[in-house]
Amino acid sequence: MMDDVLAIFSAFCWALNGAVYKIGLRYGDVLSANFVRVTLTSFGFLLIMFAKGELFNVIDTINFKIACMIIASAVFAFFLGDSLYMEAIRRCGVSKAVPLSSTFPLFVALWDVLVYGFVEPKVVLGAILIVVAIFLVAENDGSESFGEHLAILAAIFWSLSIMLVKVLTHYLPAEAIAGLRFAVVSILTVPFLALRGFGIGRECLKWMSISSLILLAGNYSFVLALSMAPASKVSTLSSIYPIIAELFALKLRERVTLRMIFGTFLGVAGVCTVVR
Numbered sequence: 001m002m003d004d005v006l007a008i009f010s011a012f013c014w015a016l017n018g019a020v021y022k023i024g025l026r027y028g029d030v031l032s033a034n035f036v037r038v039t040l041t042s043f044g045f046l047l048i049m050f051a052k053g054e055l056f057n058v059i060d061t062i063n064f065k066i067a068c069m070i071i072a073s074a075v076f077a078f079f080l081g082d083s084l085y086m087e088a089i090r091r092c093g094v095s096k097a098v099p100l101s102s103t104f105p106l107f108v109a110l111w112d113v114l115v116y117g118f119v120e121p122k123v124v125l126g127a128i129l130i131v132v133a134i135f136l137v138a139e140n141d142g143s144e145s146f147g148e149h150l151a152i153l154a155a156i157f158w159s160l161s162i163m164l165v166k167v168l169t170h171y172l173p174a175e176a177i178a179g180l181r182f183a184v185v186s187i188l189t190v191p192f193l194a195l196r197g198f199g200i201g202r203e204c205l206k207w208m209s210i211s212s213l214i215l216l217a218g219n220y221s222f223v224l225a226l227s228m229a230p231a232s233k234v235s236t237l238s239s240i241y242p243i244i245a246e247l248f249a250l251k252l253r254e255r256v257t258l259r260m261i262f263g264t265f266l267g268v269a270g271v272c273t274v275v276r
Protein backbone atom coordinates (compact mmCIF):
# COMPACT_ATOMS: atom_id res chain seq x y z
CA MET A 1 0.00 0.00 0.00
CA MET A 2 2.76 2.47 0.91
CA ASP A 3 4.56 1.88 -2.40
CA ASP A 4 1.32 2.76 -4.23
CA VAL A 5 0.96 6.01 -2.30
CA LEU A 6 4.60 6.96 -2.91
CA ALA A 7 4.40 6.26 -6.65
CA ILE A 8 1.19 8.28 -7.06
CA PHE A 9 2.65 11.13 -4.98
CA SER A 10 5.72 11.17 -7.24
CA ALA A 11 3.39 11.46 -10.24
CA PHE A 12 1.74 14.52 -8.73
CA CYS A 13 5.15 16.10 -8.07
CA TRP A 14 6.33 15.51 -11.63
CA ALA A 15 3.17 17.04 -13.07
CA LEU A 16 3.48 20.07 -10.82
CA ASN A 17 7.13 20.41 -11.76
CA GLY A 18 6.21 20.64 -15.42
CA ALA A 19 4.18 23.76 -14.70
CA VAL A 20 6.93 25.23 -12.50
CA TYR A 21 9.54 24.61 -15.23
CA LYS A 22 7.39 26.42 -17.77
CA ILE A 23 7.12 29.51 -15.59
CA GLY A 24 10.77 29.53 -14.49
CA LEU A 25 12.17 29.11 -18.01
CA ARG A 26 10.64 32.43 -19.00
CA TYR A 27 13.44 34.09 -17.04
CA GLY A 28 16.52 31.92 -17.77
CA ASP A 29 18.14 29.36 -20.06
CA VAL A 30 17.65 25.58 -19.72
CA LEU A 31 21.21 24.70 -18.69
CA SER A 32 21.45 27.32 -15.93
CA ALA A 33 17.97 26.52 -14.61
CA ASN A 34 18.75 22.80 -14.54
CA PHE A 35 22.01 23.48 -12.66
CA VAL A 36 20.25 25.48 -9.95
CA ARG A 37 17.53 22.94 -9.31
CA VAL A 38 19.77 19.83 -9.24
CA THR A 39 22.35 21.53 -7.01
CA LEU A 40 19.77 22.63 -4.47
CA THR A 41 18.12 19.20 -4.57
CA SER A 42 21.43 17.38 -4.01
CA PHE A 43 22.09 19.53 -0.93
CA GLY A 44 18.64 18.62 0.34
CA PHE A 45 19.34 14.91 0.08
CA LEU A 46 22.77 15.41 1.65
CA LEU A 47 21.09 16.96 4.69
CA ILE A 48 18.67 14.03 4.88
CA MET A 49 21.54 11.51 4.85
CA PHE A 50 23.44 13.50 7.47
CA ALA A 51 20.38 13.77 9.71
CA LYS A 52 19.78 9.99 9.48
CA GLY A 53 23.45 9.22 10.17
CA GLU A 54 23.87 7.40 6.83
CA LEU A 55 26.40 9.60 5.09
CA PHE A 56 29.61 7.82 6.06
CA ASN A 57 28.09 4.35 5.66
CA VAL A 58 27.04 5.28 2.13
CA ILE A 59 30.55 6.48 1.31
CA ASP A 60 32.02 3.19 2.56
CA THR A 61 29.54 1.15 0.50
CA ILE A 62 30.29 2.77 -2.85
CA ASN A 63 32.70 0.84 -5.07
CA PHE A 64 33.66 1.29 -8.73
CA LYS A 65 30.67 -0.66 -10.06
CA ILE A 66 28.15 1.24 -7.93
CA ALA A 67 29.80 4.56 -8.79
CA CYS A 68 29.52 3.80 -12.52
CA MET A 69 25.84 2.93 -12.18
CA ILE A 70 25.16 6.13 -10.22
CA ILE A 71 26.94 8.26 -12.80
CA ALA A 72 25.25 6.57 -15.77
CA SER A 73 21.83 6.79 -14.13
CA ALA A 74 22.35 10.47 -13.32
CA VAL A 75 23.49 11.33 -16.83
CA PHE A 76 20.57 9.49 -18.44
CA ALA A 77 17.90 10.92 -16.11
CA PHE A 78 18.89 14.46 -15.25
CA PHE A 79 21.69 15.62 -17.50
CA LEU A 80 20.22 14.27 -20.74
CA GLY A 81 16.61 13.34 -19.97
CA ASP A 82 15.61 16.39 -17.94
CA SER A 83 17.50 18.85 -20.13
CA LEU A 84 15.70 17.48 -23.19
CA TYR A 85 12.42 17.56 -21.27
CA MET A 86 12.84 21.18 -20.19
CA GLU A 87 13.73 22.21 -23.74
CA ALA A 88 10.69 20.31 -25.01
CA ILE A 89 8.48 22.22 -22.57
CA ARG A 90 9.92 25.51 -23.85
CA ARG A 91 9.31 24.54 -27.48
CA CYS A 92 5.92 22.79 -27.43
CA GLY A 93 4.46 23.47 -23.96
CA VAL A 94 3.49 21.42 -20.91
CA SER A 95 0.35 20.02 -22.54
CA LYS A 96 2.39 18.21 -25.20
CA ALA A 97 5.81 17.64 -23.63
CA VAL A 98 4.48 15.92 -20.51
CA PRO A 99 2.22 13.34 -22.24
CA LEU A 100 4.87 12.47 -24.83
CA SER A 101 7.62 12.07 -22.23
CA SER A 102 5.30 9.94 -20.08
CA THR A 103 5.82 6.99 -22.42
CA PHE A 104 8.97 6.04 -20.46
CA PRO A 105 7.35 2.91 -18.87
CA LEU A 106 6.92 1.49 -22.37
CA PHE A 107 10.66 1.71 -22.91
CA VAL A 108 11.26 0.12 -19.49
CA ALA A 109 9.20 -2.83 -20.70
CA LEU A 110 11.10 -2.93 -23.99
CA TRP A 111 14.45 -3.08 -22.19
CA ASP A 112 13.06 -6.03 -20.21
CA VAL A 113 12.24 -7.71 -23.53
CA LEU A 114 15.80 -7.19 -24.77
CA VAL A 115 17.27 -8.55 -21.53
CA TYR A 116 15.02 -11.60 -21.20
CA GLY A 117 14.67 -12.31 -24.93
CA PHE A 118 10.92 -12.63 -25.43
CA VAL A 119 7.99 -10.44 -26.50
CA GLU A 120 4.60 -10.70 -24.82
CA PRO A 121 1.41 -9.94 -26.77
CA LYS A 122 0.53 -7.21 -24.24
CA VAL A 123 3.75 -5.38 -25.18
CA VAL A 124 2.65 -5.28 -28.81
CA LEU A 125 -0.84 -4.06 -27.83
CA GLY A 126 0.57 -1.45 -25.48
CA ALA A 127 2.98 -0.24 -28.15
CA ILE A 128 0.12 0.23 -30.63
CA LEU A 129 -1.92 2.20 -28.06
CA ILE A 130 1.00 4.46 -27.22
CA VAL A 131 1.95 5.09 -30.86
CA VAL A 132 -1.65 6.15 -31.52
CA ALA A 133 -1.56 8.31 -28.38
CA ILE A 134 1.61 10.04 -29.54
CA PHE A 135 -0.01 10.73 -32.90
CA LEU A 136 -3.03 12.29 -31.18
CA VAL A 137 -1.04 14.41 -28.73
CA ALA A 138 1.50 15.54 -31.31
CA GLU A 139 -1.04 16.99 -33.70
CA ASN A 140 0.29 19.57 -36.12
CA ASP A 141 -0.98 22.85 -34.76
CA GLY A 142 1.95 25.07 -35.73
CA SER A 143 4.10 24.36 -32.66
CA GLU A 144 7.62 23.01 -33.06
CA SER A 145 7.65 19.31 -33.94
CA PHE A 146 11.29 19.20 -32.84
CA GLY A 147 10.10 19.78 -29.26
CA GLU A 148 7.89 16.69 -29.52
CA HIS A 149 10.87 14.60 -30.64
CA LEU A 150 12.88 15.89 -27.70
CA ALA A 151 10.13 14.82 -25.28
CA ILE A 152 10.14 11.25 -26.63
CA LEU A 153 13.94 11.12 -26.49
CA ALA A 154 13.76 12.25 -22.85
CA ALA A 155 11.44 9.29 -22.13
CA ILE A 156 14.03 6.87 -23.55
CA PHE A 157 16.81 8.23 -21.34
CA TRP A 158 14.55 8.17 -18.26
CA SER A 159 13.72 4.51 -18.88
CA LEU A 160 17.41 3.59 -18.99
CA SER A 161 17.94 5.43 -15.72
CA ILE A 162 15.04 3.62 -14.03
CA MET A 163 16.56 0.24 -14.92
CA LEU A 164 19.81 1.27 -13.22
CA VAL A 165 18.07 2.77 -10.16
CA LYS A 166 16.22 -0.49 -9.54
CA VAL A 167 19.58 -2.29 -9.35
CA LEU A 168 21.04 0.40 -7.07
CA THR A 169 18.22 -0.04 -4.53
CA HIS A 170 19.84 -3.36 -3.58
CA TYR A 171 22.99 -1.53 -2.42
CA LEU A 172 22.06 1.97 -1.21
CA PRO A 173 19.19 3.73 0.63
CA ALA A 174 16.76 5.78 -1.46
CA GLU A 175 18.03 9.19 -0.31
CA ALA A 176 21.62 8.24 -1.18
CA ILE A 177 20.69 7.09 -4.70
CA ALA A 178 18.63 10.20 -5.40
CA GLY A 179 21.06 12.67 -3.82
CA LEU A 180 24.21 11.27 -5.43
CA ARG A 181 22.59 11.29 -8.86
CA PHE A 182 21.71 14.96 -8.52
CA ALA A 183 25.24 15.75 -7.28
CA VAL A 184 26.76 14.05 -10.34
CA VAL A 185 24.65 16.16 -12.70
CA SER A 186 25.53 19.35 -10.83
CA ILE A 187 29.25 18.63 -11.20
CA LEU A 188 28.97 17.67 -14.88
CA THR A 189 27.07 20.87 -15.68
CA VAL A 190 29.81 23.20 -14.38
CA PRO A 191 32.15 22.94 -17.43
CA PHE A 192 29.26 23.70 -19.80
CA LEU A 193 28.26 26.73 -17.75
CA ALA A 194 31.89 27.93 -17.82
CA LEU A 195 31.76 27.88 -21.63
CA ARG A 196 28.25 29.26 -22.14
CA GLY A 197 27.89 31.48 -19.10
CA PHE A 198 25.37 31.43 -16.27
CA GLY A 199 22.14 33.00 -17.51
CA ILE A 200 19.47 33.12 -14.84
CA GLY A 201 17.42 35.95 -13.37
CA ARG A 202 16.01 36.45 -9.90
CA GLU A 203 12.58 35.21 -10.96
CA CYS A 204 14.04 32.07 -12.54
CA LEU A 205 16.06 31.43 -9.37
CA LYS A 206 12.89 31.69 -7.31
CA TRP A 207 10.96 29.24 -9.47
CA MET A 208 13.86 26.78 -9.75
CA SER A 209 14.20 26.84 -5.95
CA ILE A 210 10.55 25.86 -5.68
CA SER A 211 11.19 23.23 -8.35
CA SER A 212 14.06 21.75 -6.33
CA LEU A 213 11.78 21.19 -3.34
CA ILE A 214 9.19 19.48 -5.54
CA LEU A 215 11.96 17.48 -7.20
CA LEU A 216 13.31 16.34 -3.84
CA ALA A 217 9.89 15.14 -2.69
CA GLY A 218 8.99 13.50 -6.00
CA ASN A 219 12.27 11.67 -6.60
CA TYR A 220 12.60 10.55 -2.98
CA SER A 221 9.11 9.07 -3.17
CA PHE A 222 9.81 7.40 -6.52
CA VAL A 223 13.08 5.77 -5.42
CA LEU A 224 11.48 4.63 -2.16
CA ALA A 225 8.65 3.07 -4.15
CA LEU A 226 11.18 1.31 -6.41
CA SER A 227 12.86 -0.16 -3.34
CA MET A 228 9.51 -1.61 -2.21
CA ALA A 229 7.91 -2.82 -5.45
CA PRO A 230 8.77 -3.98 -9.00
CA ALA A 231 9.83 -1.27 -11.46
CA SER A 232 6.89 -2.15 -13.72
CA LYS A 233 4.34 -1.47 -10.98
CA VAL A 234 5.94 1.80 -9.90
CA SER A 235 6.21 2.96 -13.52
CA THR A 236 2.53 2.20 -14.07
CA LEU A 237 1.33 4.22 -11.10
CA SER A 238 3.68 7.13 -11.74
CA SER A 239 2.61 7.27 -15.39
CA ILE A 240 -0.66 8.99 -14.42
CA TYR A 241 1.21 12.29 -14.17
CA PRO A 242 0.31 13.48 -17.71
CA ILE A 243 -3.36 13.46 -16.72
CA ILE A 244 -2.56 15.70 -13.76
CA ALA A 245 -0.34 17.83 -16.00
CA GLU A 246 -3.26 18.65 -18.28
CA LEU A 247 -4.90 20.47 -15.36
CA PHE A 248 -1.73 22.51 -14.80
CA ALA A 249 -1.56 23.25 -18.52
CA LEU A 250 -5.04 24.79 -18.28
CA LYS A 251 -3.79 26.97 -15.43
CA LEU A 252 -0.95 28.15 -17.68
CA ARG A 253 -3.56 29.03 -20.32
CA GLU A 254 -2.10 26.63 -22.88
CA ARG A 255 -4.27 25.28 -25.67
CA VAL A 256 -5.54 21.83 -24.66
CA THR A 257 -7.81 20.08 -27.16
CA LEU A 258 -10.10 17.08 -26.75
CA ARG A 259 -7.80 15.20 -29.12
CA MET A 260 -4.81 15.82 -26.83
CA ILE A 261 -6.77 14.82 -23.72
CA PHE A 262 -7.96 11.61 -25.37
CA GLY A 263 -4.41 10.91 -26.53
CA THR A 264 -3.13 11.36 -22.98
CA PHE A 265 -5.61 8.85 -21.55
CA LEU A 266 -4.90 6.43 -24.41
CA GLY A 267 -1.17 6.70 -23.72
CA VAL A 268 -1.65 5.90 -20.06
CA ALA A 269 -3.87 2.96 -21.04
CA GLY A 270 -1.09 1.70 -23.28
CA VAL A 271 1.49 1.99 -20.53
CA CYS A 272 -0.75 0.11 -18.10
CA THR A 273 -1.32 -2.62 -20.69
CA VAL A 274 2.42 -3.13 -21.10
CA VAL A 275 3.49 -3.21 -17.48
CA ARG A 276 0.42 -4.62 -15.68
